Amino acid sequence: MLKNFFKENDFIRISRRMEIPTWKKWVFKIAGVLAGFLFAAIVVSFISPGSFFKFFESLIVGNFTTVRKLLVLFEEVAILFLISCALAPAFKMKFWNIGAEGQVLMACLGTVIGMFFIAPNVPNAVALIIELLLAVTFGVVWSLIPTLFKAFFNTNETLFTLMMNYIAKGIVALMITLWIKNGSGVIPVLEYGRLPRIGGQNYIINIIVAVVIGVIFAFYMMRSKQGFEISVLGGSRNTAKYVGIDVKKVLIRTMIITGVICGIVGFLLVAGASYSMNENTVSGRGFTAILVCWLAGFNIPEMAGVSFLVAFMKYGAREVESSLHVGGSFVDIVVGVFFFVVIASNFFITNQVKINFKAFKKKKKEVIE
Amino acid sequence: MKSIRLENISKAFGWIKALDDISLQINEGEILALLGENGSGKTSLMNVIAGIYHPDQGDVFIDDEKVTISSPKDAFKYKIGMIHQHFKLVNVFTAVENIVLGLEKSDYKKFKEEQIKTEEEFFAKLKGVREPSNVEVANAKSRIYHSGKYDLNFARQKVIQICNQYGFKIDPDKHVYDMSVSEKQNLEIVKALFRGVDLLILDEPTAVLTPQEIKVLFKILKNMKADGKTVIIITHKLNEVMEISDRVEVLRKGKYIGGVKTSETNPAQLTEMMVGKKVELEIRRDTPVNPDLRLEINNVTLVKEGVKVLDNVNLQVNGGEILGIAGISGSGQKELLECVAGLQKAKSGDIIFHNPKENKPVTFFHKDLKQIKELAAQGKFHDPDGNKIDLTGLKDKEIRKMVEEEKIIFYENEIMPLNDKTPLEIRNLGIKLSFVPEDRLGMGLVGEMNLTQNMALRSFRKGKGMNVEMKKPERLAEHIVKEFGVVTPNLNTPVGRLSGGNIQKLLVGREISSNPKILMTAYPVRGLDINTSYYIYNLLNDQKNARCAVIYVGEDLDVLLALCDRLAVIYQGKITGVVDPHKVTKEQVGILMTGGSIDA
Numbered sequence: 008m009l010k011n012f013f014k015e016n017d018f019i020r021i022s023r024r025m026e027i028p029t030w031k032k033w034v035f036k037i038a039g040v041l042a043g044f045l046f047a048a049i050v051v052s053f054i055s056p057g058s059f060f061k062f063f064e065s066l067i068v069g070n071f072t073t074v075r076k077l078l079v080l081f082e083e084v085a086i087l088f089l090i091s092c093a094l095a096p097a098f099k100m101k102f103w104n105i106g107a108e109g110q111v112l113m114a115c116l117g118t119v120i121g122m123f124f125i126a127p128n129v130p131n132a133v134a135l136i137i138e139l140l141l142a143v144t145f146g147v148v149w150s151l152i153p154t155l156f157k158a159f160f161n162t163n164e165t166l167f168t169l170m171m172n173y174i175a176k177g178i179v180a181l182m183i184t185l186w187i188k189n190g191s192g193v194i195p196v197l198e199y200g201r202l203p204r205i206g207g208q209n210y211i212i213n214i215i216v217a218v219v220i221g222v223i224f225a226f227y228m229m230r231s232k233q234g235f236e237i238s239v240l241g242g243s244r245n246t247a248k249y250v251g252i253d254v255k256k257v258l259i260r261t262m263i264i265t266g267v268i269c270g271i272v273g274f275l276l277v278a279g280a281s282y283s284m285n286e287n288t289v290s291g292r293g294f295t296a297i298l299v300c301w302l303a304g305f306n307i308p309e310m311a312g313v314s315f316l317v318a319f320m321k322y323g324a325r326e327v328e329s330s331l332h333v334g335g336s337f338v339d340i341v342v343g344v345f346f347f348v349v350i351a352s353n354f355f356i357t358n359q360v361k362i363n364f365k366a367f368k369k370k371k372k373e374v375i376e
Numbered sequence: 377m378k379s380i381r382l383e384n385i386s387k388a389f390g391w392i393k394a395l396d397d398i399s400l401q402i403n404e405g406e407i408l409a410l411l412g413e414n415g416s417g418k419t420s421l422m423n424v425i426a427g428i429y430h431p432d433q434g435d436v437f438i439d440d441e442k443v444t445i446s447s448p449k450d451a452f453k454y455k456i457g458m459i460h461q462h463f464k465l466v467n468v469f470t471a472v473e474n475i476v477l478g479l480e481k482s483d484y485k486k487f488k489e490e491q492i493k494t495e496e497e498f499f500a501k502l503k504g505v506r507e508p509s510n511v512e513v514a515n516a517k518s519r520i521y522h523s524g525k526y527d528l529n530f531a532r533q534k535v536i537q538i539c540n541q542y543g544f545k546i547d548p549d550k551h552v553y554d555m556s557v558s559e560k561q562n563l564e565i566v567k568a569l570f571r572g573v574d575l576l577i578l579d580e581p582t583a584v585l586t587p588q589e590i591k592v593l594f595k596i597l598k599n600m601k602a603d604g605k606t607v608i609i610i611t612h613k614l615n616e617v618m619e620i621s622d623r624v625e626v627l628r629k630g631k632y633i634g635g636v637k638t639s640e641t642n643p644a645q646l647t648e649m650m651v652g653k654k655v656e657l658e659i660r661r662d663t664p665v666n667p668d669l670r671l672e673i674n675n676v677t678l679v680k681e682g683v684k685v686l687d688n689v690n691l692q693v694n695g696g697e698i699l700g701i702a703g704i705s706g707s708g709q710k711e712l713l714e715c716v717a718g719l720q721k722a723k724s725g726d727i728i729f730h731n732p733k734e735n736k737p738v739t740f741f742h743k744d745l746k747q748i749k750e751l752a753a754q755g756k757f758h759d760p761d762g763n764k765i766d767l768t769g770l771k772d773k774e775i776r777k778m779v780e781e782e783k784i785i786f787y788e789n790e791i792m793p794l795n796d797k798t799p800l801e802i803r804n805l806g807i808k809l810s811f812v813p814e815d816r817l818g819m820g821l822v823g824e825m826n827l828t829q830n831m832a833l834r835s836f837r838k839g840k841g842m843n844v845e846m847k848k849p850e851r852l853a854e855h856i857v858k859e860f861g862v863v864t865p866n867l868n869t870p871v872g873r874l875s876g877g878n879i880q881k882l883l884v885g886r887e888i889s890s891n892p893k894i895l896m897t898a899y900p901v902r903g904l905d906i907n908t909s910y911y912i913y914n915l916l917n918d919q920k921n922a923r924c925a926v927i928y929v930g931e932d933l934d935v936l937l938a939l940c941d942r943l944a945v946i947y948q949g950k951i952t953g954v955v956d957p958h959k960v961t962k963e964q965v966g967i968l969m970t971g972g973s974i975d976a
């Protein structure tokens with residue numbers, strides 16, 4: 008019905024755009040984000056009447072009013088952004104790694120092993136290096152297994168990486184029960200092998216690391232020879248072969264980089280923030296990062312922006328939830344509505360919508376006659 | 377539909393006016409050829425009629441009524457269909473599935489009503505002869521009303537009927553992935569006819585077809601014309617224009633230049649209209665000077681999926697010469713070039729490169745210090761005075777200096793086997809081998825990347841450090857754009873957006889720019905306008921004069937005979953003859969191309 012309305016009438020005409028000037032694209036993107044906020048606010052005022060403005064207030068209160076809230080916000084941004092960086096190069100070369108969740112989780116496990124077994128007995132600096140090495144090794148192993156299978160047996164990487172997430176969770180749960188003999192099933196907050204606090208706050212170092220890696224990584228993807236190879240491979244496999252790019256080599260190399268970054272993320276999550284872990288430490292951010300990558304079109308600076316939006320919405324909605332006393336899945340609904348609108352706004356970037364006012368007038372006339 | 381009139385159509389992409397105030401008329405029942413140089417706006421203009429582009433200005437009239445065509449679906453409503461250079465079929469579906477695909481329920485009802493008519497006709501014919509049986513009536517009804525949304529049987533019958541009517545050879549149940557290029561093209565046309573188009577637009581349909589297939593296509597087009605359909609065909613081949621069209625319209629740089637009746641014009645006049653000035657269309661062929669062996673292909677056999685794609689091929693390619701390769705497309709030409717380029721691994725046989733180093737100084741471009749010492753130990757070098765060089769006991773620094781001063785000189789050509797070498801290894805050996813492959817966006821360029829990046833594809837590893845050096849590629853892109861007249865908004869445009877001809881110019885330009893020792897080209901003028909084609913022929917001739925060994929795989933026998941110094945003919949992976957183009961006739965080459973033999 009609706010489809011026909013758009014197809015058959017003379018008032019609104021939709022067609023695919025061939026290209027769009029950059030400024031216009033950004034206008035649409037920003038408008039999309041604003042519309043997202045608006046719709047989210049409308050949904051909130053449906054659930055809790057009269058809270059339209061309260062919603063915006065909560066967004067601010069939830070994120071900005073104290074230093075701690077700011078730190079929490081930006082640490083979340085940092086982690087999401089880093090995981091997106093880990094995913095982007097493989098995605099760009101059309102290797103669909105949806106296993107970042109497991110890759111980071113394994114890295115967390117590596118870090119915990121270092122903190123639990125080694126850190127109490129060695130100087131802190133040594134402990135940190137060992138933890139980092141363990142985390143990176145675990146992350147790389149977890150990203151390489153499906154990659155090698157892809158490279159040498161051409162297995163489907165999507166299913167494989169997805170499955171590896173669940174295996175990782177299982178291993179972590181098993182390890183915890185093996186180590187923690189008192190039956191609580193929880194690793195206590197670990198004292199040794201922590202990253203130093205800056206200004207008495209723990210998250211700052213994570214944020215700094217994300218900024219540094221982000222800048223290096225942006226250059227890597229956009230300027231370096233290896234980044235160039237990735238783009239060529241993503242564009243055309245045959246052309247890559249034609250110019251002498253070794254497809255398998257680049258695939259494996261790229262997934263090692265993915266593993267290394269996932270390793271660093273795991274290390275930061277445990278040694279820089281929670282000082283402990285359980286099987287939900289990554290809490291779905293390995294999947295959310297996929298959304299971030301796509302929304303940003305694999306563009307590194309844009310990925311930082313999108314990560315910010317995701318984190319901002321998450322904590323904002325949490326504040327709404329507590330200040331309006333609404334149910335638990337509320338956050339998901341609001342965040343969902345927000346991103347639905349943002350993604351839907353892409354429609355206007357790829358399509359041209361024309362409203363034909365003349366036809367509208369003509370119809371009116373006909374009706375009058 | 378009777379006629380289409382375009383009035384003052386304009387369309388710009390960035391600062392490029394792809395279409396600049398174009399007005400022209402298309403009459404019912406004619407075959408109209410649309411001519412113009414690369415980037416003159418032919419495809420864009422047709423895209424406007426087919427509902428893919430929206431003009432910034434101007435109107436389209438069908439039978440004097442102003443219309444807005446805003447999608448290909450819309451175009452079908454006005455009985456207009458367009459066959460693009462790149463087909464839009466679904467590979468895993470059969471022909472008939474592809475045809476019904478995308479039909480709306482309402483469309484389908486319409487077709488079914490048409491069927492009612494034919495059923496009615498059936499019944500009408502029966503009238504007076506005998507009463508239709510109950511079974512016949514019930515069958516017809518159930519066929520019409522109770523067979524789901526897509527009545528494949530009905531579609532199949534209609535496809536067969538279309539094929540018989542116009543002379544297509546299509547098996548409705550064949551999968552697209554099993555089809556040749558020409559079958560796919562036919563299927564696209566049948567699909568359009570199925571939807572009842574009265575105006576069919578074909579964008580460079582002959583660029584991908586063999587001469588035989590072109591003949592068949594033209595027969596079909598003539599049948600369509602006889603049936604009252606209108607056809608617009610875009611092509612760069614003037615002999616085709618002369619053969620098939622009733623009228624010619626010419627565009628130049630987005631502007632409408634004029635139209636002529638085909639019977640009242642000639643290729644020279646058409647070229648002048650297209651280019652804007654008189655042009656000499658002459659293929660230069662200078663006499664080769666001391667050609668010397670550059671590439672040996674000995675007993676090469678290549679097997680793919682159990683089929684011998686190359687069967688014991690022997691060829692010699694000389695520096696300072698153009699070797700033509702003629703053959704029906706798909707006879708192994710592509711595979712032969714890919715074997716040399718290191719993209720395919722031959723099952724047996726040798727490919728040997730003779731690096732022309734005799735009395736040339738060694739450079740660090742293709743040898744490192746260690747290799748130079750080894751070669752010196754084997755006695756491969758002499759000094760400028762002709763004495764044998766012995767490097768033993770010299771310091772590295774001293775050797776480096778000698779190399780830089782070009783004092784270490786090869787006695788003879790270097791012989792380098794290329795079997796089992798990857799493209800990268802070939803490059804690292806310092807062999808300057810350039811290759812213009814057949815499928816330019818599939819191999820050779822990356823559509824999503826911009827001009828500069830595509831220029832960097834060959835050279836991005838050069839230079840120290842991590843980063844890709846973009847200055848030189850940018851200069852190269854600038855140079856090619858200027859030298860070849862590539863029409864592009866700027867150097868940051870993704871090459872996939874450029875017109876087919878412009879894409880080809882970029883590829884050829886890049887491959888020639890490295891002063892190759894071997895230059896392999898497969899159909900390098902495919903999709904290029906005549907002026908540019910001749911420009912490329914002459915470039916190949918220049919490369920030959922610069923002592924490059926040029927391999928030219930072509931389809932136009934007139935060009936092959938006029939351009940090449942030697943001509944090899946390939947048939948089903950076998951070389952059926954290497955002939956002298958000065959002495960042989962087209963007919964004789966034709967015989968070799970189909971596996972026959974001639975005494976020459």
Ligand SMILES: Nc1ncnc2c1ncn2[C@@H]1O[C@H](COP(=O)(O)OP(=O)(O)OP(=O)(O)O)[C@@H](O)[C@H]1O
Binds near residue numbers: 026414416865
């Ligand atoms: N989508 C697009 N974006 C940017 N530029 C475009 C686009 N489509 C066409 N152009 C430009 O418009 C001009 C006309 O292109 P068009 O494809 O119509 O040429 P053409 O006559 O079909 O050329 P060819 O013979 O090479 O196919 C070209 O300069 C081309 O680069």
Ligand SMILES: [Mg+2]
Binds near residue numbers: 418419420579875876
């Ligand atoms: Mg074109």
